[in-house]
Amino acid sequence: xxxxxxxxxxxxxxxxxxxxxxxxxxxxxxxxxxxxxxxxxxxxxxxxxxxxxxxxxxxxxxxxxxxxxxxxxxxxxxxxxxxxxxxxxxxxxxxxxxxxxxxxxxxxxxxxxxxxxxxxxxxxxxxxxxxxxxxxxxxxxxxxxxxxxxxxxxxxxxxxxxxxxxxxxxxxxxxxxxxxxxxxxxxxxxxxxxxxxxxxxxxxxxxxxxxxxxxxxxxxxxxxxxxxxxxxxxxxxxxxxxxxxxxxxxxxxxxxxxxxxxxxxxxxxxxxxxxxxxxxxxxxxxxxxxxxxxxxxxxxxxxxxxxxxxxxxxxxxxxxxxxxxxxxxxxxxxxxxxxxxxxxxxxxxxxxxxxxxxxxxxxxxxxxxxxxxxxxxxxxxxxxxxxxxxxxxxxxxxxxxxxxxxxxxxxxxxxxxxxxxxxxxxxxxxxxxxxxxxxxx
Amino acid sequence: xxxxxxxxxxxxxxxxxxxxxxxxxxxxxxxxxxxxxxxxxxxxxxxxxxxxxxxxxxxxxxxxxxxxxxxxxxxxxxxxxxxxxxxxxxxxxxxxxxxxxxxxxxxxxxxxxxxxxxxxxxxxxxxxxxxxxxxxxxxxxxxxxxxxxxxxxxxxxxxxxxxxxxxxxxxxxxxxxxxxxxxxxxxxxxxxxxxxxxxxxxxxxxxxxxxxxxxxxxxxxxxxxxxxxxxxxxxxxxxxxxxxxxxxxxxxxxxxxxxxxxxxxxxxxxxxxxxxxxxxxxxxxxxxxxxxxxxxxxxxxxxxxxxxxxxxxxxxxxxxxxxxxxxxxxxxxxxxxxxxxxxxxxxxxxxxxxxxxxxxxxxxxxxxxxxxxxxxxxxxxxxxxxxxxxxxxxxxxxxxxxxxxxxxxxxxxxxxxxxxxxxxxxxxxxxxxxxxxxxxxxxxxxxxxxxxx
Numbered sequence: 001x002x003x004x005x006x007x008x009x010x011x012x013x014x015x016x017x018x019x020x021x022x023x024x025x026x027x028x029x030x031x032x033x034x035x036x037x038x039x040x041x042x043x044x045x046x047x048x049x050x051x052x053x054x055x056x057x058x059x060x061x062x063x064x065x066x067x068x069x070x071x072x073x074x075x076x077x078x079x080x081x082x083x084x085x086x087x088x089x090x091x092x093x094x095x096x097x098x099x100x101x102x103x104x105x106x107x108x109x110x111x112x113x114x115x116x117x118x119x120x121x122x123x124x125x126x127x128x129x130x131x132x133x134x135x136x137x138x139x140x141x142x143x144x145x146x147x148x149x150x151x152x153x154x155x156x157x158x159x160x161x162x163x164x165x166x167x168x169x170x171x172x173x174x175x176x177x178x179x180x181x182x183x184x185x186x187x188x189x190x191x192x193x194x195x196x197x198x199x200x201x202x203x204x205x206x207x208x209x210x211x212x213x214x215x216x217x218x219x220x221x222x223x224x225x226x227x228x229x230x231x232x233x234x235x236x237x238x239x240x241x242x243x244x245x246x247x248x249x250x251x252x253x254x255x256x257x258x259x260x261x262x263x264x265x266x267x268x269x270x271x272x273x274x275x276x277x278x279x280x281x282x283x284x285x286x287x288x289x290x291x292x293x294x295x296x297x298x299x300x301x302x303x304x305x306x307x308x309x310x311x312x313x314x315x316x317x318x319x320x321x322x323x324x325x326x327x328x329x330x331x332x333x334x335x336x337x338x339x340x341x342x343x344x345x346x347x348x349x350x351x352x353x354x355x356x357x358x359x360x361x362x363x364x365x366x367x368x369x370x371x372x373x374x375x376x377x378x379x380x381x382x383x384x385x386x387x388x389x390x391x392x393x394x395x396x397x398x399x400x401x402x403x404x405x406x407x408x409x410x411x412x413x414x415x416x417x418x419x420x421x422x423x424x425x426x427x428x429x430x431x432x433x434x435x436x437x438x439x440x441x
Numbered sequence: 442x443x444x445x446x447x448x449x450x451x452x453x454x455x456x457x458x459x460x461x462x463x464x465x466x467x468x469x470x471x472x473x474x475x476x477x478x479x480x481x482x483x484x485x486x487x488x489x490x491x492x493x494x495x496x497x498x499x500x501x502x503x504x505x506x507x508x509x510x511x512x513x514x515x516x517x518x519x520x521x522x523x524x525x526x527x528x529x530x531x532x533x534x535x536x537x538x539x540x541x542x543x544x545x546x547x548x549x550x551x552x553x554x555x556x557x558x559x560x561x562x563x564x565x566x567x568x569x570x571x572x573x574x575x576x577x578x579x580x581x582x583x584x585x586x587x588x589x590x591x592x593x594x595x596x597x598x599x600x601x602x603x604x605x606x607x608x609x610x611x612x613x614x615x616x617x618x619x620x621x622x623x624x625x626x627x628x629x630x631x632x633x634x635x636x637x638x639x640x641x642x643x644x645x646x647x648x649x650x651x652x653x654x655x656x657x658x659x660x661x662x663x664x665x666x667x668x669x670x671x672x673x674x675x676x677x678x679x680x681x682x683x684x685x686x687x688x689x690x691x692x693x694x695x696x697x698x699x700x701x702x703x704x705x706x707x708x709x710x711x712x713x714x715x716x717x718x719x720x721x722x723x724x725x726x727x728x729x730x731x732x733x734x735x736x737x738x739x740x741x742x743x744x745x746x747x748x749x750x751x752x753x754x755x756x757x758x759x760x761x762x763x764x765x766x767x768x769x770x771x772x773x774x775x776x777x778x779x780x781x782x783x784x785x786x787x788x789x790x791x792x793x794x795x796x797x798x799x800x801x802x803x804x805x806x807x808x809x810x811x812x813x814x815x816x817x818x819x820x821x822x823x824x825x826x827x828x829x830x831x832x833x834x835x836x837x838x839x840x841x842x843x844x845x846x847x848x849x850x851x852x853x854x855x856x857x858x859x860x861x862x863x864x865x866x867x868x869x870x871x872x873x874x875x876x877x878x879x880x881x882x883x884x885x886x887x888x889x890x891x892x893x894x
Contacts, residue, residue: 256709277688283680294866399892410888414881416873
């Protein structure tokens with residue numbers, strides 16, 4: 001699939017300051033009335049909200065293609081084997097100005113794709129920008145499973161919004177987010193994605209402005225609310241099954257999330273107690289004569305176990321918990337994707353019902369109905385294919401994550417085993433000596 | 442050899458020295474260790490020997506085999522529930538078929554054990570008397586019940602009581618005690634026998650007032666050090682037990698939460714096709730892992746009990762030190778008393794008043810005594826001085842014997858303590874190794890299940 005090259009219009013309209021590229025001098029953009037201006041621009045054809053037919057690829061003009069040919073698109077059998085784009089998210093930096101404090105992250109891209117003007121890009125993005133990208137992707141591909149973003153912020157227990165831990169967790173999640181998009185056979189070629197990776201701050205800002213504004217988004221919401229009532233009723237069986245699975249999965253994964261976090265906490269508490277435990281043996285050794293070596297040895301073993309427990313817990317925090325949590329966040333996506341599919345179908349069903357009731361205008365209605373039928377079929381096929389892909393990814397992720405979790409624990413126990421065994425062998429050797437001395441006397 | 446009191450008298454008689462009247466009252470000189478081991482001290486094992494060949498344990502097999510709930514009337518005639526323990530004994534008198542002969546048995550409750558121990562402590566003050574298992578459950582971590590009726594507590598107490606009896610029966614001095622033998626073999630009338638024996642040493646109830654502070658002028662440095670050691674041992678072991686209980690509690694939490702994985706994996710496997718089997722079997726291993734902590738911590742409880750024994754032993758050690766202090770104090774008081782009487786006598790005889798005394802003042806104020814009065818006073822004092830000197834001799838000898846015997850006992854105790862504690866520490870390491878091995882096995886199994894998903 002070769003996407004057509006699209007140029008990004010550059011808007012030099014007043015009201016936006018041109019910011020320097022040095023991220024440290026980033027100045028926040030004041031919210032002016034211009035921000036809400038919805039300019040009509042000829043170049044915006046590509047980004048029009050006419051989602052009557054296109055669904056997957058924003059670039060291919062498949063306005064009148066048959067459903068079957070479109071089905072082929074979504075089989076994803078020809079996924080590129082070699083990765084041709086590498087994205088990293090790192091270097092969080094804090095920015096303080098009169099209005100707010102926020103964090104930007106460096107997004108570095110290396111790619112060999114011809115659609116990109118160069119092979120390396122480096123931009124700074126803030127969380128808002130990621131939110132924007134996600135909503136753009138959702139709009140462009142309503143029945144594709146868009147990767148989740150980390151939560152906005154966790155209110156409970158945090159006095160300061162941005163602790164180092166929080167920032168690091170978020171950074172890793174954002175990194176994951178972009179890479180999942182890059183790995184997705186359709187999303188990876190999305191134009192907004194490319195802009196996100198490459199545009200300088202001011203370019204992005206102006207581009208954001210040009211997207212479908214609040215009003216059309218509001219219109220969508222109204223439509224969604226109206227049709228959601230009818231949506232789920234006529235779900236085809238396969239999607240009903242999918243829905244049931246999603247509900248069950250969401251429940252299981254959120255419990256797994258809780259369990260994993262609890263294990264982390266319990267182990268942390270255990271570690272805290274261990275820290276106090278070892279030194280008592282050392283203290284004791286100070287009062288003893290014969291038992292000094294043994295007691296000191298015990299203290300050493302316990303202290304080592306303490307370190308090992310800490311290392312294991314760090315792995316849980318870095319490897320296990322983020323993945324499980326990402327799949328918890330996926331639940332919202334999965335639910336949303338189903339709703340949107342239902343909504344598209346509801347539109348069709350409404351038109352069909354209208355056509356049945358109104359004897360007149362049947363021909364015009366029929367044309368609309370045909371369009372909508374195609375739309376529904378596209379949507380269903382897109383979702384089906386992406387669902388299969390998602391499931392496979394999920395299984396692979398879960399398998400790797402839990403296998404690693406088990407591996408980490410095995411290594412932990414092996415470390416502890418070695419510690420205690422070497423202590424024991426040193427003591428047993430002394431025992432041998434004592435027995436020999438007793439024999440002599 | 443009869444009971445303990447008889448043993449002590451014999452020692453005192455052996456060691457009494459002849460003293461001339463004009464020598465200064467001889468105090469035991471602090472800091473002079475008795476280096477010679479008294480060869481005549483029968484029944485006291487030299488350091489390094491584990492059990493005395495004549496001790497009871499070689500002749501008698503002892504078990505505390507059962508525990509039973511009972512109800513009965515207590516001292517104030519109220520109904521109460523208590524636990525009785527079955528003590529079984531069997532003679533080991535060399536015949537090959539004694540292994541199969543029936544065991545003699547009787548039931549005793551905890552308070553009777555306490556009575557026995559009190560008797561032994563009072564009768565053998567120089568002995569570090571083995572402690573009883575704790576009266577109430579302490580250093581409890583959340584799973585263990587603090588209830589005395591809890592079956593786990595009762596079981597651990599049963600083992601502790603058996604341990605107590607075995608320790609007494611293998612002690613070079615205590616094992617020969619008659620009251621102890623009766624405790625093991627005579628059901629009725631034991632309490633009366635104890636009370637009779639106690640009459641002899643009830644005078645020593647001053648030991649009860651060990652809480653009272655008194656100042657010893659010439660403390661024996663070794664005993665002072667020993668007292669410090671027993672304080673340190675007590676403090677460090679109780680700290681250790683407290684933290685160990687907390688560690689156990691936390692570890693329990695870690696393992697048990699993993700059990701939730703088991704449940705969720707199992708539920709999850711129901712909705713998965715490809716992953717289902719792997720999840721289900723992995724879940725089973727999570728359950729195994731979560732359950733394994735129960736045995737692990739139960740074993741660790743045994744380690745805690747071994748430490749607890751020495752926590753209480755520290756108390757017994759301190760009791761010996763305090764007894765020595767008391768003797769020393771009494772000795773110093775006697776010597777002081779004797780010295781002051783001698784001085785009084787001298788003053789009356791020579792008529793000089795060297796130190797201020799109330800009598801001197803009153804006699805100056807109200808007139809001197811008659812020579813007859815003075816004579817009778819001097820005679821009285823001379824009698825008292827002679828008595829005092831005899832008493833001091835006895836006290837000195839007793840004190841020396843006490844120090845000698847107790848120091849032998851302390852050396853024996855030290856060796857036992859080092860052996861036992863080292864064994865306990867080693868066993869802890871062995872437990873940790875076993876726990877790690879179990880962990881490796883379970884998680885290897887789980888990993889295999891995961892990798893097959």
